[in-house]
Amino acid sequence: MSSLIHADDQGFFGDHGGRFVPPQLEAPIAEVAEAYAEARDDPEFLAEYEALLTDYVGRPSPLFFAKRLTAELGGARIYLKREDLNHTGAHKINHCLGEALLAKRMGKRKLIAETGAGQHGVALATAAALLGLECEIHMGAIDVAKQHPNVVRMELLGAKVVAVEEGGRSLKEAVDSAFAVFASDYADTFFAIGSVVGPHPYPTMVRDFQSVVGREARQQCLDKIGRLPDALIAAVGGGSNALGLFTAFLEDDSVAIYGVEPGGRSLDVVGEHAATMTLGREGTLHGMKTLVLQDADGEPSPVHSIASGLDYPGIGPQHAHLRDVGRVEYVTASDQDTLDAFQLLCRTEGIIPALESCHAVAHAMKLAPTLDAEQVIIVNLSGRGDKDIDYVAERLGVGTGSSD
Incomplete structure (x- = not known):
């Protein structure tokens, strides 16, 4: 293993x-x-x-039980690994x-x-x-x-x-x-x-520097519920926040692991998504052999994601390997799924999350209702959404000083 x-x-x-x-x-x-x-x-x-x-970043970051989000969705209990609370606001x-x-x-x-x-x-x-x-x-x-x-x-x-x-x-x-x-x-x-x-x-x-996320989450989960979680979810662009969480659990077969990549506006149109694990092919990009979204000439294709941190046509090589061996399941969340997750987390937990992280929250919204109330999901909340406020406000038509 x-x-x-x-x-x-x-x-x-x-x-x-x-x-x-x-x-x-x-x-x-x-x-x-x-x-x-x-x-x-x-x-x-x-x-x-x-x-x-410890003294500068403020680690360990909390593992927070999202009680109202869990109640809203039904099913599994959702815990958020609060990387958004780090100094500078992300992992x-x-x-x-x-x-x-x-x-x-x-x-x-x-x-x-x-x-x-x-x-x-x-x-x-x-x-x-x-x-x-x-x-x-x-x-x-x-x-x-x-x-x-x-x-x-x-x-x-x-x-x-x-x-x-x-x-x-x-x-x-x-x-x-x-x-x-x-x-x-x-x-x-x-x-x-x-x-x-x-x-x-x-x-x-x-990956090694980020692995502190998973080591903390593992111990925090054992301390809080007395056992390992049933599932982990993290957004995947290049893949650092995901491997930060996943690494400590890769050898635990009882823990299902999901990486969520950008479905963008459409998976059917080149340049309208950044779903490398779903639609990429073998190639070489930025000094590594990995999966790459490519055009007809074999060049990296245009990509799109509502989250700027995920609009990359490649993927970390360890992620590609974890897909090959079936240890991690890679899924997609669309731009609309991501916006829906953004709004739900704001309104249920008082947390304004990064759009990157909302891809993971979006999959939790789909997964949690399929599981029972004794099961536990950890979502890596990789960053806060201050940087996205103006963009989201424009997309949603909010910030005019009035609301229904």
Whole structure:
């Protein structure tokens, strides 16, 4: 069962993963792999990281029983892993602090990264400010407009934000742009990838830093109900928040696991969804072999999601492997499902969630009524929805000062 968790020496999870980079990036990425292998066995590095998680991030995040949501839906009890309560408002800070500490250990002076919804960018800019590093964030122009509050936050924290106008002007292009800059200036720069994607060792490294989510949830569930949950649910774009929750439970066959990807506006139209696990094909993207949404020419296809953090045409290679072996079931939630989940959680629990997280809540709304009242579902509430307020208000026609 350990093959569910551990990549081989070349960074492959089954048939997926590896390191496929231009020759000029082979040495810099190998340097990261070597540095991380040393750091994760260094008690001083781990102690510094764990102290920041406690004293700076505010971990452990609560495991909250959503009593009114449960009553509204009927069936299983729903618990929310409250990553939205972390400093910076999402799970992203977990791996950003780890990557920034590693960069400083390696003697780098600058962090560079991509971001979609902006939460990775905000978290990395935060870590850079804390540790005295420069920071440059590349963000698709569509997402710059859609997630303006996070752009402001990044700039207030001292980061340079680069709006990417090429191609689809979204997350895939932001990754391309950041990689291009890194390739031209890697001596003093650390590429801090924002999910469990990219060339080895990034899928493993980011997963390891995020795995605190599942370790906490497992112990909290045992403490609260005296046993493991019956099901886990998390949204999947690149896949970091999902593997953060899933990893601690992968070897527990009694726990059903669901990853929820963006069904967007339509699964039948290319460019109207980001359902990589459902409709993707084998390909190579951003230095890894994985499933990729592709056009007729084999190029990454346009994608869409109501949630900027999920509009990516690939998937973390460990997720692709977990699908292959049947350990995780991957499903979709449409834009409308996501908006419905957003509104329901606001009104039943007083929690305004990120649209990314609402994909997971949407599947819980379908799953919970099919289970009995003694069963337990944990949903990873990966982020708060402050960044989405203006966009949702426009979609729903609220914020006019009157309501029925």
